[in-house]
Amino acid sequence: MKDRYLDFVNSPFGASVARSIGLPQPEVLRRHAQGRAEFDGIAAIGAGPSPTLFEPLLTLLTSLGMTSVAHESALGWLSVAARHGAMSGRFEARAPGAPPNDRVQALIFDATGITDSTQLHALYGFFHDALRSVAKSGRIVVLGLPPESCASPRAWTAQRALEGMARSLGKEARGGISANLVQVEPGGDFEGALRFLLSPRSAYVSGQVVRIDATPANPPADWNQPLAGKRALVTGAAQGIGAAIAQVLADRGAHVIGLDVPQAQDALDQTMLALEDAWPSQGAHTALVADITAPDAPATIAAALLAMGGVHIVVHNAGITRDKTIAKMTEAAWDSVIDVNLSAQERIDDLLLDQHVLHDGGRIIGVSSISGIAGNPGQTNYATSKAGVIGRVQSMTGPLRTRGITINAVAPGFIETQMTARIPLGLREAGRRMNSMSQGGRPVDVAETIAWLASPASAGITGNVVRVCGQSLIGA
Structure with missing residues (x-):
């Protein structure tokens, strides 16, 4: 979504007006x-x-x-x-x-x-x-x-x-x-x-x-294509941040397996086709349709990935919101958010690790949120699930070291997506301005951070939670 205020204060007339009355002037980020x-x-x-x-x-x-x-x-x-x-x-x-x-x-x-x-x-x-x-x-x-x-x-x-x-x-x-x-x-x-x-x-x-840490790094042969030869699973890849993650990983050389629910199959297919059009030399990327909360989902996903030779990178991006204050929240709203955002990740990872679908030396990257760090009114279920993602990073770092697998998370702040576009104007503007950059981020900002954590050069980075929030004042 366009940030009209950012555009205005960076125009010649808007910059003059902002200076004259003391309005903040966020920079257009490079x-x-x-x-x-x-x-x-x-x-x-x-x-x-x-x-x-x-x-x-x-x-x-x-x-x-x-x-x-x-x-x-x-x-x-x-x-x-x-x-x-x-x-x-x-x-x-x-x-x-x-x-x-x-x-x-x-x-x-x-x-x-x-x-x-x-x-x-x-x-x-x-x-x-x-x-x-x-x-x-x-x-x-x-x-x-x-x-x-x-x-x-x-x-x-x-x-x-x-x-x-x-x-x-x-x-x-x-x-x-x-x-x-x-x-x-x-x-x-x-x-x-x-x-x-x-x-x-x-x-x-x-x-x-x-x-x-002191783990020996493995610098890529080509820093512009550090993920060349890697296969990456991205959940929730049909649109928004997930689609951006798929695009950046493909740009950095990875073969992307995009996963989303059956209802999003058309959008998922279009996202995967767009990757093939943008990087034709890589061949076709893969669309995988599954409801990650289904009882048979881990086995279905593991079998599909094994048929491709396993994966080197797993990005848990799939997530939902069902916002209500807890006094008004239904039991179904609580359970569905915890299951999609957290429990399904645990079940899928357990099988991918047990069956060695995720290669040794691989990468697991979760998408948390600043809500999981600071909490948020009306989001007890969401904040709980995203704090759990952080807990998973902290608890799994040690056990995964023996296989050279790193586990990290990104915690986005206010990112310009279709979801944030539906937030009322006043709250939306507050979300944009309450950070050191005085603006919202873009899906590509989250995706670039994930691609860095997925790189072979990041072998010494594990157990980290990196906020992609412009240094938000919330939870700072």
Whole structure:
């Protein structure tokens, strides 16, 4: 659905009106587009004492074609760059109003060496100097350690403090700029995460904490097609967010098996045909019709997938709402939402795992919601089911490690869909504006996040719940 306010305040006349009466002016977010470079410009580098990630970070920026400049807090960066023969320089703060081509595209701060709260002052020095230098739709990434991996209580305390910094930066930056914290366990590979978080594909992901363990990553041969050779099951794929997930996974190289209920077969067939038309070299994608709550559904789905050779990725997107306050809610409304949104996932996964339909080293990705984090009036059933999706991620992380399978979830906020278009105007506008981006997200924002979690390069990312909500104020 069109956001007319966003369009208005980004027109010449609307921008003038908004400035004159003090209306918020959300930025038109830069998203991935075919033919447009994903990475360009300058990354400003800052650091606390004894940073540990300069070497892999420089290698990554070089491979992305980004130039670096070192803030005074990270002078060791220049010697690393010189050793690798990489072009770099010293950071100079830009004044407000500097031309866009004179601004940096990313701020990256290596906080992995911070072991005491007194050393957090380095964050102030860097971001005080650098925040106003970031271009619109720029990126801020803080690199730290998982607090529980720290050897001392003081180090744990200081690393946990980084969350408050990163989330606050996301709320202060504005201009479509995102800020996220990546906690890298010693030995962890953060390339896939930074490629996503520095790119336009993460336009609506901000204020998040991503944890990366030391599991060896498996970088794809082609970063533009990281899912080539993979088969992906997407439930609820006929339309809306599910169709967007199918499209992005196909764009990233996967063969998509789209699943939906019999009533949606026509729409599902059209979605799968559209994938074939857009990427003819991949051949036909597969439409699978089933009611996931039927008693025989897990066996039916497992048999169909086994006949194709199994799957590498399972995306549990299917979901329904039956909104009423609990005092007015029927028993059937409660049971149906829990069954579709949560219990059916458990039953299907149990069989796919027991029969090894999901390959070792595979990916399970659930679609939760900020309602599952914060709750929502009139949605006790929905919020319960979506909180259960988060519980499933947390409870299954350990058992799945032995097979190299990761399990994560995305938690969308206000996304522009047919469902949100039916929300009354006042509530709809509140949903759009109550986040750091001051606008709703798009189905593609959810889909891009899922494609990142599905990548072979995300082997070290498991047990994460990533909100795709523009840093919503709800549940923040």
